[in-house]
Amino acid sequence: MPSRKTCHTISIMPFLSRDCVSVQTRAVLSAMLFATGLWLFLIYLLRYTLKALLSYHGWIFESHGKMSTSTKVWLSLVKMFSGRRPLLYSFQASLPRLPVPSVDDTIKRYLESVRPLLDNEQYTQMEILANDFKETRAARLQRYLILKSWWATNYVSDWWEEYIYLKGRSPIMVNSNFYIMDFLYVTPTHRQAARAGNMVHAMLQYRRKLERGEHAPLRALGTVPLCSTQMERMFNTTRIPGIETDIVQHLTDRKHLIVYHKGRFFQVWLYTGGRHLLPSELETQFQRILNDTSEPQPGEHKLAALTAGDRLPWARARIKYFSQGVNKVSLDAIESAAFFLALDDEPEGYNPAKNNSLDSYAKSLLHGKCYDRWFDKSFTLISYPNGKMGVNVEHSWADAPIVGHMWEYVLATDCFHLGYTEEGHCKGDVNRGLSFPTRLQWQISEECQDIVETSYLSAKQIADDVDFCGYLFNEFGKGLIKKCRTSPDAFIQLALQLAQFRDQSVFCLTYESSMTRMFRDGRTETVRSCTSEAVAFVRAMEDTGATNAHRLVLFRKAAEKHQNMYRMAMTGSGIDRHLFCLYIVSKYLGVDSPFLTKVLSEPWKLSTSQTPQQQLNLVDTNKFPKYVGAGGGFGPVADDGYGVSYIIVGENLITFHISSKFSNPKTDSHKFGQHIQKAMTDIQALFKLDNDKKTEEHAKCVHLENGKKHI
Numbered sequence: 001m002p003s004r005k006t007c008h009t010i011s012i013m014p015f016l017s018r019d020c021v022s023v024q025t026r027a028v029l030s031a032m033l034f035a036t037g038l039w040l041f042l043i044y045l046l047r048y049t050l051k052a053l054l055s056y057h058g059w060i061f062e063s064h065g066k067m068s069t070s071t072k073v074w075l076s077l078v079k080m081f082s083g084r085r086p087l088l089y090s091f092q093a094s095l096p097r098l099p100v101p102s103v104d105d106t107i108k109r110y111l112e113s114v115r116p117l118l119d120n121e122q123y124t125q126m127e128i129l130a131n132d133f134k135e136t137r138a139a140r141l142q143r144y145l146i147l148k149s150w151w152a153t154n155y156v157s158d159w160w161e162e163y164i165y166l167k168g169r170s171p172i173m174v175n176s177n178f179y180i181m182d183f184l185y186v187t188p189t190h191r192q193a194a195r196a197g198n199m200v201h202a203m204l205q206y207r208r209k210l211e212r213g214e215h216a217p218l219r220a221l222g223t224v225p226l227c228s229t230q231m232e233r234m235f236n237t238t239r240i241p242g243i244e245t246d247i248v249q250h251l252t253d254r255k256h257l258i259v260y261h262k263g264r265f266f267q268v269w270l271y272t273g274g275r276h277l278l279p280s281e282l283e284t285q286f287q288r289i290l291n292d293t294s295e296p297q298p299g300e301h302k303l304a305a306l307t308a309g310d311r312l313p314w315a316r317a318r319i320k321y322f323s324q325g326v327n328k329v330s331l332d333a334i335e336s337a338a339f340f341l342a343l344d345d346e347p348e349g350y351n352p353a354k355n356n357s358l359d360s361y362a363k364s365l366l367h368g369k370c371y372d373r374w375f376d377k378s379f380t381l382i383s384y385p386n387g388k389m390g391v392n393v394e395h396s397w398a399d400a401p402i403v404g405h406m407w408e409y410v411l412a413t414d415c416f417h418l419g420y421t422e423e424g425h426c427k428g429d430v431n432r433g434l435s436f437p438t439r440l441q442w443q444i445s446e447e448c449q450d451i452v453e454t455s456y457l458s459a460k461q462i463a464d465d466v467d468f469c470g471y472l473f474n475e476f477g478k479g480l481i482k483k484c485r486t487s488p489d490a491f492i493q494l495a496l497q498l499a500q501f502r503d504q505s506v507f508c509l510t511y512e513s514s515m516t517r518m519f520r521d522g523r524t525e526t527v528r529s530c531t532s533e534a535v536a537f538v539r540a541m542e543d544t545g546a547t548n549a550h551r552l553v554l555f556r557k558a559a560e561k562h563q564n565m566y567r568m569a570m571t572g573s574g575i576d577r578h579l580f581c582l583y584i585v586s587k588y589l590g591v592d593s594p595f596l597t598k599v600l601s602e603p604w605k606l607s608t609s610q611t612p613q614q615q616l617n618l619v620d621t622n623k624f625p626k627y628v629g630a631g632g633g634f635g636p637v638a639d640d641g642y643g644v645s646y647i648i649v650g651e652n653l654i655t656f657h658i659s660s661k662f663s664n665p666k667t668d669s670h671k672f673g674q675h676i677q678k679a680m681t682d683i684q685a686l687f688k689l690d691n692d693k694k695t696e697e698h699a700k701c702v703h704l705e706n707g708k709k710h711i
Contacts, residue, residue, distance in 0.1 A: 299444025
């Protein structure tokens with residue numbers, strides 16, 4: 001038995017002796033330990049119960065409007081375990097891991113997807129390659145992949161970011177970055193500085209709520225949570241060029257913004273007295289920049305072209321010319337900024353009275369002049385002198401729906417919460433006491449200027465080759481398509497297949513982006529839209545001897561097939577991410593696989609994506625029908641193919657963003673847009689004829705019934 005003095009001096013074992021602690025103290029400590037243990041047990045029990053519930057995906061395969069009793073019970077349990085007011089990141093620990101599909105299932109689905117694209121001899125060769133891979137190399141690669149899935153939160157996402165985006169050495173402008181447009185019909189003010197002031201302030205509000213996790217989590221069916229990890233890097237993030245691979249640098253809250261105008265870079269502080277600058281204060285700062293008549297420093301005007309050209313010259317120039325002195329200070333200011341703002345000097349935007357206005361607007365957002373966007377920033381906010389806005393987004397850190405969520409919030413906040421005075425200025429008092437924006441200083445040598453010019457010429461060649469068509473389809477929209485009892489997305493995808501065949505006279509490998517954010521750290525999966533069912537439907541549409549009834553039957557089969565593939569992609573049973581990861585494992589292990597090499601080298605001649613509307617509660621389009629967004633788009637993926645992005649806006653409008661390359665004589669974006677219009681109306685006519693036939697048959701039945709009653 002140690003003495004009382006020993007009990008006081010041995011601090012690491014104070015509770016071993018009954019003489020050291022009273023009975024009451026021991027009881028309190030025991031109760032605290034028990035309560036803490038019980039509390040932790042309940043937290044983990046709730047978390048893993050919710051994770052088990054969220055691992056069920058049967059609900060997504062049920063027919064629309066025909067929810068089973070088991071799914072209703074499941075939804076009720078998910079709601080009960082989700083809590084009343086969850087925050088943005090509340091569900092992160094409860095999201096299930098992305099499952100690794102079996103090799104047999106993936107290869108079976110892959111062979112099924114390429115069957116309509118290959119002749120018998122080519123398909124036989126592909127079968128031989130696939131079976132050889134399955135019997136010899138697949139099991140070993142799959143074991144390593146499953147092992148990775150046990151310790152990684154997502155077995156795909158880190159490799160996808162690294163190998164698809166960051167290791168690429170070609171320019172990211174056009175090839176990777178994408179854009180999102182402003183409201184289509186509405187410009188709340190034509191004062192450039194005022195619109196930029198409101199939009200930047202709304203972004204700062206969004207960032208504050210993001211950092212506090214105060215945004216409501218996105219949920220499918222209003223209940224099933226989606227992963228929010230990508231949102232963490234929205235602000236204060238820059239892609240840093242490297243010799244072999246780039247990195248994504250994300251910093252904590254930064255208090256400044258970098259503004260580009262007429263070849264000059266300005267630093268604008270976003271806080272004063274511990275608060276955000278008000279919209280009127282931001283307008284003042286931006287107007288000061290617009291009024292500034294100083295000339296760019298030598299080499300400054302086209303400096304941002306470094307981010308538009310090849311990555312390797314930019315990485316080497318960054319090390320050699322921007323690692324010390326004023327150049328390092330100025331570059332650090334850009335790369336650590338909340339985001340980048342470009343104040344353009346040429347108006348853009350949709351103008352129905354001007355031909356191709358949407359095309360010009362899209363190209364401006366996608367590549368601009370090749371030196372007036374900092375393409376490495378997480379996003380560049382672009383402001384035009386007529387009050388229009390837009391964003392150019394670097395792709396490695398996140399996918400389009402993430403930025404789209406922020407953009408919806410900012411547009412709604414700008415118009416419906418912040419507003420403008422009658423003269424079009426930001427509301428609030430003008431604060432003239434703010435210190436002026438600070439010019440960034442540069443010392444660009446002639447040798448570095450030559451590298452900048454080389455990057456600019458390389459980027460300009462890419463930009464000039466982009467053939468773009470922005471097309472508003474307003475003959476009908478989601479409302480009429482739903483009356484046809486089919487998925488709007490499946491309807492559009494089949495129209496794209498029909499348009500592609502009419503344009504090229506052949507079918508091609510088609511990419512449609514689907515999300516996997518029902519899983520932790522999920523990003524995207526591929527839906528291979530060119531199915532055997534879609535090919536059969538298209539051939540029937542082009543067969544003059546086929547009846548409309550037969551075509552409609554084939555359409556419904558193709559649409560159902562597409563919907564099922566989309567659902568499988570969302571629930572972790574896609575094809576391409578699994579094969580991609582098997583390929584990466586094979587490279588790590590030095591295993592040569594002709595099958596995987598061939599799969600990963602296949603070109604996506606038609607690359608498509610839908611821009612989703614995620615926060616319909618922000619703008620009441622029934623009350624404000626003109627306040628609709630135009631969505632966004634991206635550059636062509638293949639030299640001889642098309643990139644097509646579309647957004648289903650409200651009930652009566654679908655906007656298409658179509659890109660291809662002028663350098664390929666076989667592609668024409670405007671011609672393809674015409675094919676899309678014709679395909680959409682041709683498919684809708686099938687339902688119209690079917691409805692007319694049903695109406696006629698119903699009228700005959702009524703007539704006969706009335707005749708019987710008369711007799």
